[in-house]
Amino acid sequence: MRYRVQVLGWTLIWSGLLIFGYLGYQLFGTDLITNGLQAEATTELTESLEDVEPESVSIDTEKFLGPGYELDELPEIVELVSEEPVAVGESFAFMTIPRLDIDGLVVHEGVDRETLKKGPGHMTTTPLPGQPGNAVISGHRTTYGRPFFDFDQLAPGDRIEIESASGIHVYEVRESQIVLPTDVWVTDERAGGWLTLTTCNPKFSARERLIVFAEMVSGPNYEYTQLHKTKFADL
Numbered sequence: 001m002r003y004r005v006q007v008l009g010w011t012l013i014w015s016g017l018l019i020f021g022y023l024g025y026q027l028f029g030t031d032l033i034t035n036g037l038q039a040e041a042t043t044e045l046t047e048s049l050e051d052v053e054p055e056s057v058s059i060d061t062e063k064f065l066g067p068g069y070e071l072d073e074l075p076e077i078v079e080l081v082s083e084e085p086v087a088v089g090e091s092f093a094f095m096t097i098p099r100l101d102i103d104g105l106v107v108h109e110g111v112d113r114e115t116l117k118k119g120p121g122h123m124t125t126t127p128l129p130g131q132p133g134n135a136v137i138s139g140h141r142t143t144y145g146r147p148f149f150d151f152d153q154l155a156p157g158d159r160i161e162i163e164s165a166s167g168i169h170v171y172e173v174r175e176s177q178i179v180l181p182t183d184v185w186v187t188d189e190r191a192g193g194w195l196t197l198t199t200c201n202p203k204f205s206a207r208e209r210l211i212v213f214a215e216m217v218s219g220p221n222y223e224y225t226q227l228h229k230t231k232f233a234d235l
Contacts, residue, residue, distance in 0.1 A: 100153065152210060
């Protein structure tokens with residue numbers, strides 16, 4: 001009997017150590033991994049963006065909209081700076097959120113498990129940030145650098161800056177919502193220029209999703225997104 005008690009005791013001790021060790025790795029060990037990957041990506045992306053020469057096309061407002069639209073508040077010609085998507089897993093943009101003291105967080109293409117270990121990832125089926133439509137970016141909240149840890153603190157009016165090959169575009173938070181993981185409507189196309197950020201909710205749980213919707217307020221493509229918003233207001 002005494003031997004069995006000792007075996008049970010040691011089993012509980014080692015089980016506890018394994019559990020706490022795993023939790024420690026998830027909470028802190030993964031942060032070290034992501035911080036290293038972010039540092040490496042920051043250097044590479046900085047050099048990459050320095051070599052970029054954005055190309056733009058001129059859009060005739062009247063021809064784009066067609067008859068029946070009020071053109072008084074829109075310029076006759078707007079510029080659209082295009083950007084080609086990179087391969088899944090590659091970095092393409094910096095994200096800065098003054099409210100949360102986030103400065104130059106590297107965003108990668110893709111939302112698969114391996115990519116999100118590097119930091120926030122862009123959903124490939126949505127437009128790139130800076131382009132018209134609804135760009136969706138997802139990120140971890142409690143592991144792998146916890147890039148979206150304090151996203152519940154974002155409020156309407158807070159600014160989110162995205163710097164990529166198309167330039168620097170600034171978004172303003174409009175609202176936040178908590179939805180179910182099955183509520184994929186948050187990724188639907190939208191008229192204008194939008195940035196939708198998604199993460200798990202509550203902290204340390206994947207039971208729900210915290211969604212932050214932000215609208216473009218300035219940048220090289222701002223005027224075009226207003227044109228897009230006028231044309232496709234029913235989206």
